[in-house]
Amino acid sequence: MTIFKRVKVFSLAIVVVVVAAGGEFFRQLNKEADFTLRSPKGDYLIESVTLGGILFPFHDKVFLRVVDATRPGEAYRTPLFAASLLDMRSPFETEGELSITWVTFHKARKSFSLGVPEWQGTWLNLFVANAPYDITPND
Numbered sequence: 176m177t178i179f180k181r182v183k184v185f186s187l188a189i190v191v192v193v194v195a196a197g198g199e200f201f202r203q204l205n206k207e208a209d210f211t212l213r214s215p216k217g218d219y220l221i222e223s224v225t226l227g228g229i230l231f232p233f234h235d236k237v238f239l240r241v242v243d244a245t246r247p248g249e250a251y252r253t254p255l256f257a258a259s260l261l262d263m264r265s266p267f268e269t270e271g272e273l274s275i276t277w278v279t280f281h282k283a284r285k286s287f288s289l290g291v292p293e294w295q296g297t298w299l300n301l302f303v304a305n306a307p308y309d310i311t312p313n314d
Contacts, residue, residue: 196230199228199229199230202228203224203226203227203228203230206224208222208223208224208240209222209223209224209225209237210222210223210263211223212263212266212275213244214244214266214268214273215266215267215268216268217244218243218244218245218268219241219242219243219244219268219273219280220240220241220242220244221239221240221241221263221266221273221275222239222240222241222242223237223238223239223240223261223263224237224238224239224240225237225258226238226255235257235258235259236255236256236257236258236297236299237255237256237257237258237261238252238253238254238255238256238303238304239252239253239275239278240252240253241253241273241280250305251280251285251287251305251306252303252304252305252306253278253287253289253303253304253306253308254287254289254296254297254300254303254304254308255297255299255300255303255304256277256289256291256294257291257293257295260276260277260291260292262275262276262277263275263276264276270282271283277289277290277291277292277313278290278291284307285306285307286306286307286308286309287304287306287307287308287309288308288309288311289308289309289310289311290310290311290312290313291310291313292313294310294312294313296310
């Protein structure tokens with residue numbers, strides 16, 4: 176095999192891997208929620224989504240998707256955090272905020288505040304989180 180053919184085959188393999196990884200990542204971001212909860216006032220859905228599959232084999236990271244019930248196309252995703260910290264048992268809602276344990280969604284700003292203990296950011300948050308967020312240390 177000539178050098179040109181090797182470079183061509185290698186380049187094609189790289190493109191296939193990148194496209195497959197991108198497709199899997201897109202599928203993970205848009206997959207059905209593991210658990211869905213309607214906000215106390217009924218205006219929002221809070222969905223938890225655990226990453227899994229070939230790219231994320233350990234199933235220890237989760238993100239929340241907050242969906243406006245009046246406009247289902249509008250969904251806001253938190254950055255990833257440890258699945259063991261997810262607690263959706265007691266949602267709280269005011270006119271301006273929607274909260275569960277460790278996470279607050281600011282309705283007007285369409286942003287999140289996270290007070291997750293032992294926060295560990297990851298480069299994947301560049302692609303997962305589609306809304307601004309701030310982290311409040313809670314160690």
